[in-house]
Amino acid sequence: MARLVLHLFGTPRIELDHQPLAIQRRKGAALLAYLAVTQRPHHRDALATLLFPEYDQTGARKNLRRILSSLHGELNHAWLQIDRVSVALPPIAELWADVSHFHHLLVSTRRHDHAPEEACTPCLAALGEAAALYTDDFLRGFTLPDSPDFDDWQRSQSEQLRSELDDVLARLGWGHAAQGAHSIALDYARRRVVLDPLHEAAHRQLIHLYAHAGQPTAAHRQYAECVHMLQAELGLSPTQETDALVEAIKAGQTPSIGKQTTQHSPALIGSNQATASPPTLSTSEAGLPAFLTAQAPASVVDKIIFVARRQELAQLRGFLQRMLAGQGQVVFVTGEAGSGKTALLHEFARQAQEAVPDLIVATGVCNAYGGVGDPYLPFREIMAMITGDVDALWQAGAISRTQALRLWRLLPDAVEALLEHGPNMIGAFVSGSALARRAAAYPLTQGDWGGRLRAQLAQDNRAPRREPWGRGPDQNRIFEEYTQVLRTLAAARPLLLMLDDLHWADASSISLLFYLGRHLAGRRILIVGSYRPEDVALGWHGEPHPLSEVIHEFERQSGEICVSLHEASAEGRYFVDALLDVEPNRFDETFRQALFRHSGGHALFTTELLRDLQERRILIEDANGQWIASPHLDWQTLPARVEGVIARRIGRLDARLRETLTIASVEGEEFTAEVVARVQSLDERQLVQVLGSELDRRHHLVRAQEIRPLGARRLSLYRFRHHLFQKYLYDSLDPVERAYLHETVGATLENLHHDQPEQLALIAAQLARHFQAAGLAEKAIDYRLLAGQQAVKVSANQEALTHFQAGLALLNDLPDTPERARRELNLQVALGVPVTAMRGYAHPDVELVYTRARALCLQLGDVAQLFPALYGLWRMVMIRGQLRAAQTLSDELMDLARSAQDTELLLEACRATGSTALHLGELVTAHTLLEQGLALYDRQQHAAHAFLYGHDPAVSCLGYLAHTLWLLGYPDQAQEWRRQVLHLAEDLSHPLSLCHALVFGAAILHQLRREAPQVQELAQRGLDLATKHTFPLWINSGMILFGWALAEQGQTVAGIAHIRQATADWRATGAGTGIPHFLALLAEAYRRAGEVKTGLTVLAEAFAVVEQTGERWYEAELHRLHGELRWLAGADQAEVERLFQRAQTVAQQQQAKSLELRATVSLCRLWQAQGKTATAHVLLTEVYHWFTEGFDTADLQEARELLTALSLQAR
Known part of the structure; x- marks a missing residue:
């Protein structure tokens, strides 16, 4: 590649x-x-x-x-x-980015086993490479002037990278100086000063290194430059620390590098920056950094046009007063886009801070770019502000000076609260290195919170890396700590926390909001969130928006908690004035009052009405470029609502154009010129000219979108300029007109695409909507089926589910006939795949779907559909752990396939019978059947199987074969199948098959081979993919394997937690297969953790499940683990010997040579301890020499080492 x-x-x-x-x-x-x-x-x-x-x-x-x-x-x-x-x-x-590699190098230095202020030779090499990568600022000279949010992101990244470079250069300076490389150290220190000439710590480091290198004159010269820069640019003098360093140099003292590094380099996470105590300010604002003593920047807050909503502000002030009295709660400001929610929050915060001198205000904003993929974003922003991260916000004018001062002065208390009640928040909700820098810039006038912070960060930096917060049980701890930190701070001063745009919040943030809301009683904390009701009403992926349930629960507890901006208030006049005054004008009071009277002050209504006046040239610009009203202004003829504005614009059209747009509105906001032309019986070229010249360029009602090829012809796509135009026209039709037009539009689209089946499938959802609205249930059902099948092909399982369920609902409109039953059968069989993917293989809904499909097959005598229905039932009982029932169903599948003499069915039957045999421990049978199935596979011929049966059959067969071959004693052949299964799955672009390959086909094989790093990497990939597509089975199995890998690599506590939680979640889906294996992994983890008794309890449960389900492929390993744990528990060695021999016997019965080898090694170690070395050597030699491959695997290497030891002892 x-x-x-x-x-x-x-x-x-x-x-x-x-x-x-x-x-x-x-x-x-x-x-x-x-x-x-x-x-x-x-x-x-x-x-x-x-x-x-x-x-x-x-x-x-x-x-x-x-x-x-x-x-x-x-x-x-x-x-x-x-x-x-x-x-x-x-x-x-194969994809390399310098910024990513820069971060990779920095991360690599954090893994070394030394204190963070030290720098070993590999550290210096990595840091030097990182510094060399940084040739200039991030995307220097590159901007997108029309994309301000991208430019904001770019600036933020650039600032962060500059800060990280400063850390790198500081570490390089100290590190090379400590090794005696003074010239190199000085080069890095000089570069650090050039990076930020106002950074006193950089100057001080260079002064220090000059002195240490025996260049006191250069040190004094550098000090003079530092004094000049600080005084000229900031009006400040150097700190006492810098002065003391220079005085020591004058006295002939050479400062020690080691001592300096220890004293002046706080243990920043990922940083050894030599940061000194803060500068002594020469202003009256003692305790403030320079950015708060400088001239105030232009405030973004002040630029916000605020509609003076006295009633709404009064409501918010009432909530504030109750909070100040100790009645903390969560309230909401609601309104559509453009209604002034953000402006109201800013104005309320400003007024509240004026009224309450010690009120702390912090804001978090959800955004559409991160969305649900950026956990806790608004709460991270709030925690950053509470801990003094106000520099950038102040410089950008996003917060007032008053707010910034209060937040900055809160820093010591906030750090104390974090250290006492929320140590896990550091690094998760607030950057440890950034917090250390802010602490270093704050005068430590009272207490030693700064020192305790550095100690905590140093401890965190040496500790094993914590797993990402927000998973499983860790979430409760995060919630408790966040709440306790806020409650501690609120005991001394009231808190006003504002969450803007909650309709874009991630699920974790909403959960934290709900938790906080239930723990605010008696606390001086007010949380004000804003959201758009229409966006919340849309829900998430077909499910209710999680914010809805939170709001309803808070309303149940507290009554009225919403301040609604849906209706324009009487004070909307202020909005009218502000909007008019955006541009120079000479509108008098009469005009302003009239505009307010007609628009009601509603933002959208006012904007649309003004646009209409400008388009009709009723508002014009005079010679000085100022807007004025024309002499022909007639308010009586203007509409008072947006619908009136639209009606006037539509009313200017002649009947022919109105008819054109009305037909277009039936197709939707986006419509096809050729469809409209055929419905109107017009020439297509002529209509395109009308759409372009009249309706687009003249009336500005539509615009051309694109030309879409359709076989040998093309389709011309247009779009209404505003969805309200389309809605107005569509709503103007009576129900009968709509039904007939939907039928005509649907039939026209159908005829246009009749010879292009692939293109027809792409518009199946559109056709279903038209025919459903026309009352033509049969056609609507057929297209719902096609639309759902199309969605399954692109793994859009939620959309597929919606289409199939809508089709089933339409069946209620049809009489009970064989044709109706056939339509239901097709829908039920198709529904099985997305239901299984979304809800889990063992979910009751899966059973309902396939049981109904089977009944319909028997009713209709449909053998072709009976096979996928039986297959779905087989897979369901298989995953539930009902292996005997699964065996019966798989045999039925094989009988059907053979009687039909259909190789496609035989392929799936081999997959079903082979995988069932594997789980039952019938390994040779499984190997034979799976190889037969794989031999029947043709990728082109069987590509559609993944969408009918859930997985690609070859991916499934290859994965099962890999396990089977490893068990049978062929680890290298198993590894080759693993390689093939991953290659095939990645090439297929079918997420469910890829999850199967990553987790089952590959990660489990590496677990069997005892290769923990590979398991962790593959399980993480599978987890990411399964989470993205909401595949619960693969989320849970991936997490179990991820936990095992952690435990194997020493992180036993985290590993055990992952395995336990994911196993419980697995069972909660109804799944039973795999439990003995998962419990064996858990028992292994407990053994590593030294919790022998708990491990034995887990194994007892595993044996019970084996007897209950008949899943025996890992039974031999269970007996071996039982023996190992009993041995550790001090049991009688005869008992331990019997357990190891039982493991041997089970493995031999199954011909599971790999598990037999493990059992034999355990038995021979016992005999070795008993002095039976000769007997052990004979037995192990026989088993070891059976193998013909896999000698680099952990099991065979361990066996060889034991053989060597036994041989030496036997002499």
Whole structure:
């Protein structure tokens, strides 16, 4: 595969296979940089909004498609991972970005076993490479003027990278000086000063290193430069620490590098920056950093146009008063986009801070770019502000000076609260290194909170890396700590926390909000959240928005908690004035009052009404460029509502154009010119001219979208400029007119696509909607089926579920006939795949679907559909652990396939019978059947099987074969099947099959081979993919294997927690298969942790499950583990010997040579301890020499080492 290299330090440069690559569109280069730095998939809508904020969502998506298409071609149709939901760059070695490698190098230095202020030789090499990578600031000179959010992100990244470079240069300076490389150390220190000439700590380090290198004159010269820079730029004098250092140099003392590093380098996470105590301010604002004593920047807050909503502010003040009296709670401000929610929050915060001198205000904002993929974003922002992260916000004018001062002065108490009640918050909700820098910039006038913070960070930096917060039981701890920190701070001063745009909040943030809301009683904490009701009402992926339940529960507890901005208040006049005064004008009071009277002060109504007045030239610009009202102004003829504005614009059209748009409105917000032309019996070319010249350029009601090829012809797609135009026209039709037009439009679309089945499938959902609205249930059902099948092909399981369920609901409109039953059968069989994927293989809904499908097959005598129905039932009982029932059903499948003499059915039957045999411990039979199935597989012929049966059959067979071959004693052959299964699954682009390959086909095999790092990597990949697509089975199994890998690598506590929780979650889905294996892994983890008794309890449960389910493929290992744990528990050695021999016997009965080898090694170790070395040597030699491959695996290496030891002892 070619290599893609992204140079993002400095002017962006891109190389493909060592050749410079010119990206034609700047936004294409911006997109590549964004994906490379963030290193995660992003929702297409979020990227469209980020890069094209000036367009509506449809226009933005269209432009994003163009960018993606252009990039795809420029990158030779590789690299970009694009689906209909998200876009990402693949996390593979062939993709290299300098920024990512910079961070990788920094992370590598944190893994060394030494204190963070020290720097070993490998550290210095990595840090030196990182410094060399930083050739200039991030994307220097590259901007997107029309994408301010991207520019904000770019600036933020650049500031963060500069800060990290400062840390790197500091560590390099101290590290090389400690090794006597003074010239190199001085070079890095000088570069650090150049990076930020106002950074006193950098000057002090250079002074120190000059002195240590025997250059006192240079040290004094550097001190003079430091004094000059600080005085000239900031009006400050150097700190006492810098002065003391210079005085020591004057006295002839040479400061020690080791001592200096220890004293002046706080233990920053990932940083050894030599940071000194803060500068002594020469202003009256003692205790404040320079940025709060400088001239105030232009305030963004002051620029917000606020509608003076006295009633709403009064409601919020009432909540504030109750909070000050100790009645803390959560309240909400609601309103549609553009209704003034954010402005109201800012004004309320300003007034509240004026009224309450010690009130602390902090804000967190949810955003559409991170969305649900950025856990706890608004609460992280709040915690950052509470802990003094106000520099950037102040400089940007996003917060007032009053708010910044209060937050800064809160820093000591906030750090104390974190150290006492929320140590796990550091690093999770607030950056430890950033917190240390802020603490270092704060005068430690009272207490030693700064020292305790440094000690905590040093301890955290040496401790094993904590797992990502927010998973499983860790979430409760996070919630408790966050709540306790807030409650501690609120005991001394009231807190006002504001959460903006909660409709974009991630699920974790909403859960934390709910937790906080239930623990605010008696506390002076008020949380005010804002959201758009219409967005919340839309829900998430077909499910209710999680915020809805939270709001309802808070309303149940507290009564009225919402301040609604749905209706424009009487004070909307203030909005009218502010909107008019955005541009120069000479509107008098009469005009202003009239506009307010007609618009009601509603933001959207007012804006649309003004636009209408301008388009009709009733508002004009005079010679000085100021807006005035024309002499022909007639308020009586103007509408008072947006519907009136639209009616007037539509009313200007003649009957022919109105008919055209009315027909278009039936097709939807986006419509097809050729469809409208056929319905109106017009020439298509003529209609396109009318749409372009009249309805687009003249009336500004529609706009051209794209030309879409359709076989030998093309379709011309247009879009209404505002969805309200389409809604107004559609709503103007009576129900009878709508039904007939939907039928006609649907039939026209159908006829246009009749000879293009693939294209027809793409519009199946649209056709289903039209025929359903027309009351034609049969056609609507057929297209619901087709739309759902199309969704399954792109793994859009939720959408498929919706279509199939809608089709089933439409069956109620049909009489009970064989044709109705056949339609239901097709829907039920198709429904099984997405239900299984979304809800788990063993879910009751899966049983209902396939049981109904089987009954319909028997009713109709449909043998063809009976097979997938039986297959679904087999898979369900198999996963539930009902292996005897699974065996019966798999035999039925085999009988059906053989009687039909159908190789496609025989392939699936072999898969079912072979995997069932494997779980029953019938390994030879399983191997034979799985190989037969694999031999029948043809990728082109059987590509559709993944969408009918849930997985690609070859992926499944290969995965099971890999396990079987390892068990039978062929680890190398098993590894080859693992390689093939991953290659095939990655090539298929079928997420469910890829999850099967990653977790079952590959990760479990590496677990069997005792290769923990590979298990962890593969399980994590499977987890990420399963989480993205909501595959509960693979989430849980992936987490179990991930936990085992952690435990094997020494993180036993975290590993055990993962295995226990995921096993419980696995069982909660109804799954029973795999439990003996998972419990064996848990018992292993307990053994590693030294919890022998608990391990034995777990094994007892595993044996009970084996007897209950008949799942015996791992039974021999259970007996061996039982023996190992009993031996550790001090049991009688005769008992231990019997357990090991029982493991041997079971393995021999199953011909599981790998497990027999393990059991034999355990038995021989026991005999070795008993002095029976000769007997042990004979037995182990016989078993070991049976193997013909896999001699580099852990089991065979361990056996060989034991053989060697026995041989020496036997002499």
